[in-house]
Amino acid sequence: MSHSHEPPQVRAPDFDAAPISDRSLQLPGAPMLAVGLTRAVWLDQDGELNELSLRDASERARREAPILCHARAIARRLGCDPFPAYDLLELFAFVRPARFCTPTPRGLANELGLLTPDSLDADVSVLPQIALALLRELAAGSSRRDPSAHDIAWAMAQTGWRWGPAVLSAVQLTDSGDERHMARGLHVWDFLSEWNEVPPATPPGSEAVTANEARHRLSELLDSEAESRPQQADYASAVSQAFGPRREADQPNLVLAEAGTGTGKTLGYIAPASLWAQKNQGPVWISTYTRNLQRQLDDELSKLYPEPRLKSERVVIRKGRENYLCLLNFDEAVTGLASRGSDGVAIGLMARWAAWTRDGDMVGGDFPGWLADLLGRARTLGLTDRRGECIYSACSHYRKCFIERNLRKAKQAEIVVANHALVMIQAALGGGEDGQLPTHYVLDEGHHVFDAADSAFAAHLSGQETYDLRRWLIGSESAGRSAGRARGLRKRLEDLVAGDAELTDLLNQTLRAATVLPAEAWHQRIADGRTNGPAEAFLRGVRQQVYARSGGHDSPYSLEVDARPAEPDVIEAAATLKDALMTVLKPMEGLKKGLQARLDDDADKLDSDTRRRIEASTRSLERRGQMQITAWCAMLDALQADTPPEFTDWFAVERNGGNDMDVGMFRHWKDPTIPFADAVMRNAQGLVITSATLTDDPGGTPSKKPTDSAELESPDPESPLGEAAWKAAEQRTGALHLENPAIRALVTSPFDYEKQTRVYVISDVRKDDLNQVAAAYRELFLASGGGGLGLFTAISRLRAVRQRLVEPLEQAGLHLYAQHVDAMDISTLVDIFRDELDSCLLGTDAVRDGVDVPGDALRLIVFDRVPWPRPDIQHRERRKLFGGRAFDDRLVRLKLRQAFGRLVRRDRDRGIFVLLDPMMPSRLHGAFPKGVVPQKVGLAQAVDEISAFFSKDAEGDSPF
Known part of the structure; x- marks a missing residue:
């Protein structure tokens, strides 16, 4: 069996089997529990309803394992540790993988078409109906279109899943079996199809989109029942000016477009963006700041591509690698199940999701957010590649990797939906995985460009950042549970440098030098004054300076002080740390250059996968190591001289609830839109930066503008916005750093x-x-x-x-x-x-x-x-x-x-x-x-x- 991984998989199976008698289903013989803010309701197996205090409910629940919705949330409300229970969200995640519901009794009832409860008593009464509805759905056809459900259910039952007997009964499988059931079910990669290689993208054309064309495309996107919005057509017309060839190098066609709430700006910019992509055979990147808007965009793009399979080909949601399930990490989790049987439920539900997900996106994709809370972050989000430890084509699952599939689809997509952070980091590093940058962007939620740039172009020389670099280079140095996923540079490169004595020596030098970075438990050593190595010594000095010069030590908030003038011992520690960092940097640079030389020297011997792996390795050495260490060295130098005027440096102890979490030196641009303009804007042909709150007018924003036409170019004295309001927008977005002025577009809200x-x-x-x-x-x-x-x-x-x-x-x-x-x-x-x-x-x-x-x-x-x-x-x-x-x-x-x-x-x-x-x-x-x-x-x-x-x-x- 092979899943095609097209959008229809996101839906739960549609079954048309004969109705199943409830008598054939085994509903667990357990009480029901619903919990409010100050009281709980308990439904006995004999139908008796009891109101309990939270304390009494806690004691009873720990004794009797009730049926409930969201066990961890209920445990928090009861003020106790998690207890054994029949959680209906687990059953929902099994029966309807990669599907959303609101994680409450009301949300489950609505999703299943049951009568919506309107009180705590009704909440508890609907729980058995929810359980029966889900088991009935499973029994109706899981064997027809979802045969792996049998095997995963069996594997989960063997590890003690409380719903196991009921689910096995529903899928007509006995509790007897063998290890082959576990292998067939949890080895989800066996059911995934391999991605296909795609040819390199050709350069896009330069044909412009006219205002009339944008209006016409918008009318095609709107269904016949859509309300008339003249403002929306005006907006589409205005932003179309970004979709054409630029006239001067480094000077994009930039449109700053404020669209009041209710304008319909999403479809308004999709219209010219999609038209440009189709006319010029190139992608337009649409970027957002929040996940919610990405969801909305995904929905709106279904109007452009109503056929799911076509939409899957033309629209790709792109995020960083740390957002996607890593199949190698999941494989290792499955392998470790023999010694950690308590993870069986989590691994089983992750297998169900992995088999049905559209693209493997666990952060804002079709992975329900409540599932991480339900199963634990380590067993869910912890399975992503959070630390850049990918081994690329050396991975046994490389040809089925969600990330690699996504990257290849993006090369042929018309619309790529991304986020501001990815857009900026990719541009700053000179391109994505293939070294190419988009030519046209739409940055929605444009009022957040400043904040996104502030994060993307900052440098942090902190305990956590330096420890993460050590872990990335050396790998795990403890025999802990997550040791297998901390592979280290040797594991990632050893076969690439095998047989080359010089590269092997450079790799060894890099790893030996990396021991100057903070090791595990660095935080406790710094607090106790038992530092180990130059990095920890510097961080110890920073912490002392922060505590000596700041107040509010008893507050729960972070502490910070100016970095300069630094204490003499901090300056001395900084100089020592810089020398130590250079011992890491020099062999790392040599290793990178040596690997790059292999691309030329062995061009006739390298297969495509090895070549891509070398390219990826050299990029990561540069970005994760070389660029970061170079920035840190510049920061350390500034402690003995002056901070460059465009930056702000400070020392801080970051705290959470009064507990120290991190310590270090931090550097941010005073105006982060300067690097944004250089990295993103100047490399683009056209950009739209848009928001409902782009400008700032102290006198009030306009409402119900008399004319329906968009305000273009610099407003005249009768414009609802003055020059100062637009200057604020240009300052906030970085438009003022371009020589050519931005095109200004204002479309006001239709609301009264x-x-x-x-x-x-x-x-x-x-x-x-x-x-x-x-x-x-x-x-x-x-x-x-x-x-x-x-x-x-x-x-x-x-x-x-x-x-x-x-x-x-x-x-x-x-x-x-x-x-x-x-x-x-x-x-x-x-x-x-x-x-x-x-x-x-x-x-x-x-x-x-x-x-x-x-x-x-x-x-x-x-x-x-x-x-x-x-x-x-x-x-x-x-x-x-x-x-x-x-x-x-x-x-x-x-x-x-x-x-x-x-x-x-x-x-x-x-x-x-x-x-x-x-x-x-x-x-x-x-x-x-x-x-x-x-x-x-x-x-x-x-x-x-x-x-x-x-x-x-x-x-x-x-x-x-």
């Missing part, structure tokens, strides 16, 4: 924000009194009847407020979820929030940026205080460069605009934005659309007006 929204600034709540803040959140969430998103500027404030909200919200029947408390990934929390209309969600910046929740599920946003930038060293230097207080105000307005923009996603959406900070200055009001004037009111008045606002909507007295 004056009628659809309200903004309140609460005047009588003390933001530094968490009891008052929590009381305000409680009353506001109750007034809206749920659908509330609470945003916080600090995790500690979020946790403190959440603790005070638990009981009153549950009493009112409102579900409460919280980032940093529920320990689920952000995407999963947002999915739950979207699915449960009466729920509330608390989060920080990452939630604000990643939320796309149309309709009533999000109708209220509450900010705990004005989100001023954190006053750290890096911000201090950027504030000097970018205009002082005006820079601070611009960052705050951007955050407020982004948050406010989450409220209204469709024509009939209504929402209220509340800021619990009476000190909000009026100069920040420009964050909101013109006509939306923040009202400063007391809490009681705000609660009354919010209740009235949503009551009218519920009674059908909506103005729409």
Whole structure:
């Protein structure tokens, strides 16, 4: 049997077998458990329903192994360690691999077409129905189109999977068998087809896309029932100017396009991008900052390529190697199962997913985010190539590798969906795996270009970074569980240098020299003053300087100080470390050059796979070793001289919950859009940088612009935006670093924000009194009847407020979820929030940026205080460069605009934005659309007006 690995595999099997009698299914004889925030409900096998305290539920669950949904999340709510249970999410992941559902009883019920529960009692009552529905589906046809289900089920049952007997019964397999079942099922690579080699890509053409062509393509993408959006056509027309040949070297056709929420910008730029790709036989890269937008793009591209197989050929989602399942890692995990039987459930469910995944993407692809939480990160995400340890064609699974398949598909794709980090790093390193760079880009979520560039072009000389380099070079030096996956440079290169005494000697020199880098347990040695080697000695000195010059040692937050002037012992340790690093760098450079020489010297002997492997090895030596060490040496030199004016250097101890996690010297560009402009922009023919919040206008952003045409070029005095607003966009994106000016395009939102929204600034709540803040959140969430998103500027404030909200919200029947408390990934929390209309969600910046929740599920946003930038060293230097207080105000307005923009996603959406900070200055009001004037009111008045606002909507007295 061989799976073709086309998009239809993402679907669970469609079975048309005869109905299965429930009597033939073996539902486990176990009680049911559902847990709320303050109480639990227990359903006995005899049908008796009992309400329990969380403590009593914890004790009972540990004794009786109940059927439940999301065992780890429930254990956290009960305040106990994970306990044996029949987790319905495990059963769902087995029956419907590579399929999403919201990991709650309600989410499972909705996915299976069952009656949606609306209370905790209903949650527990629907659990047996969910189990039966899944077993019934499995029994109906797994043997017809999914024969490996038998073998994987058997293998999991042998390792003690609680669902094993029920699943084996459903697939009509007895518990008797032999090791061949395990081999057939878990050796998922046997069922994968090999990828085919593709010819080198030819250079794309240079034919332009006209505005009329872009409009016509957009009309083809819209179905007959789509609402008319003149703004969307104007937007497509405007951004089409990026899709043509540039006139001067290093000067791309750059379009800065702001498209208000509701414009439909995704299809708006897909139209000219896809047309250019088809006319010129070359790819357009569409890049996003968040995973949620990648999902949305994937959906929208189905309108361009409605046939799944064609879409699979024309659209590729590209990410770094660390995002994909490594088959060699998985093979080693399967091999280790004999000694670690407790991993059997995780390995079995990973095998199910691997056989059905579209592309092996575990971070935002078709891998459910809750599965990592359910099974443990080490058993799931830990199976990716996180440390760059790939051995390429030396791997026995190379011809079936998800990553290699993806790279080859990308060479022939028309649309490549990527992320900002990959785009920037690939451009900075001179190209991707094949050394080629795209000619045309669309960077969506363009307001994040600055932050993405800040991360991509930074250098960190820290304990963790240097330890990671040692591990990458030497491999694992302990006989631990993960030792097999830390292969080291010798394992990756030994056969490539075999028979060449000079290269073998250079490899040995590199590995011997690498012992100057921090070894395992470096952190404890530094804290105790028992350093081992020059790197640990330097880090010890850095840590001492940070603690000596900083305050707040008892706080949970990271500590930082200026790197200069450095203490004399730190300068001395830096010089010693630089000399040691050079002993690593020199043989590494010689090894790289020697391998490159083989490509010429042995050109007539090398097969294609070996040649590719040598090229990959030399790239990784340069990028992972040479470039990184060179940057570190430059940083160490600066401690004795001056930091170059374009950089900021500092020392820091990074902490989590008051515990030291890392220590080191950090270097960032003051303006990271400078290297972005050089690496990405100047190498491109055309770029679109777009967002709903690209510009910054202190006077307020436009709403309901009278004309439907896009504003092009520099706005005139009657334009809804002034020159200062566009200058802010150019500064934030790096457009000002190009000699030729960017084309400016503004398409305003079609929404009537004056009628659809309200903004309140609460005047009588003390933001530094968490009891008052929590009381305000409680009353506001109750007034809206749920659908509330609470945003916080600090995790500690979020946790403190959440603790005070638990009981009153549950009493009112409102579900409460919280980032940093529920320990689920952000995407999963947002999915739950979207699915449960009466729920509330608390989060920080990452939630604000990643939320796309149309309709009533999000109708209220509450900010705990004005989100001023954190006053750290890096911000201090950027504030000097970018205009002082005006820079601070611009960052705050951007955050407020982004948050406010989450409220209204469709024509009939209504929402209220509340800021619990009476000190909000009026100069920040420009964050909101013109006509939306923040009202400063007391809490009681705000609660009354919010209740009235949503009551009218519920009674059908909506103005729409």
